[in-house]
Amino acid sequence: MINFGGIIETSTLDYPGKAAMVIFFRGCPFRCIYCQNEHLLSGNDLIGEEIIEAKIRDAKIFISAVVFSGGEPFMQFDPLSKLASYAKASGLLVGIETCGYYPEKIRALGERRLIDSLFLDIKAPLDDPKRYEEITGVRNAAEVVKESLSYSCSADFNLEVRTTVFKGVIGPDEIEKIARALEGFDGTYVIQEGISAHLETFSYNEIRRMGEIAATHLNSVRIRTKEKGLETLNSGSR
Numbered sequence: 001m002i003n004f005g006g007i008i009e010t011s012t013l014d015y016p017g018k019a020a021m022v023i024f025f026r027g028c029p030f031r032c033i034y035c036q037n038e039h040l041l042s043g044n045d046l047i048g049e050e051i052i053e054a055k056i057r058d059a060k061i062f063i064s065a066v067v068f069s070g071g072e073p074f075m076q077f078d079p080l081s082k083l084a085s086y087a088k089a090s091g092l093l094v095g096i097e098t099c100g101y102y103p104e105k106i107r108a109l110g111e112r113r114l115i116d117s118l119f120l121d122i123k124a125p126l127d128d129p130k131r132y133e134e135i136t137g138v139r140n141a142a143e144v145v146k147e148s149l150s151y152s153c154s155a156d157f158n159l160e161v162r163t164t165v166f167k168g169v170i171g172p173d174e175i176e177k178i179a180r181a182l183e184g185f186d187g188t189y190v191i192q193e194g195i196s197a198h199l200e201t202f203s204y205n206e207i208r209r210m211g212e213i214a215a216t217h218l219n220s221v222r223i224r225t226k227e228k229g230l231e232t233l234n235s236g237s238r
């Protein structure tokens, strides 16, 4: 059974360059101060995996990937692993969005080659556990996410690392620290404009400037803003 949070039948935004079905899992170990998916953090809507499998089967001629999102999909490891196996057996790519709090489970699925792309949130500089805790509400979050990052950098799936920015929470200084710490990493780093009713957001130009700062350290940087969607600032060697 999966504690099901919802579905987007076809999205062109959630798996770069691919049409994807997005499946949301309920539950998350974090309580981020800017969470946009608060309705998925608790509650129960238990359904059998076969219902989701039927949806994947019906959609597979229209999509080329399935993205598991949440909440935190790795919190429900058995249904996640079952549905990822089903998607792969159906010839589809598997993408998973994660907060990185379950490194052993990421490794377990990675070693079974059930991940094509991992979208890993880095919510604050990983060498600043206090800040990480302030944002996520979880004391050891930075330490655990560091383990997920370390494994994922050496795994043979695509890795996209993402940071969401808000004024007074995570801005240019933190982006510079995160990008510096990621130096040498050959995946993509995405800086995302946050959306919140109670936090102040950055302008397009401010986010673009953060992207340019990150691009001085990293080979592949993108920004995602309300104004212009997803933009590539650099890709390939600097």
Ligand code: SF4
Pocket: 028, 029, 030, 031, 032, 034, 035, 036, 037, 038, 070, 071, 072, 099
């Ligand atoms: S990790 Fe994502 S779903 Fe979980 S609380 Fe944070 S923003 Fe919300």
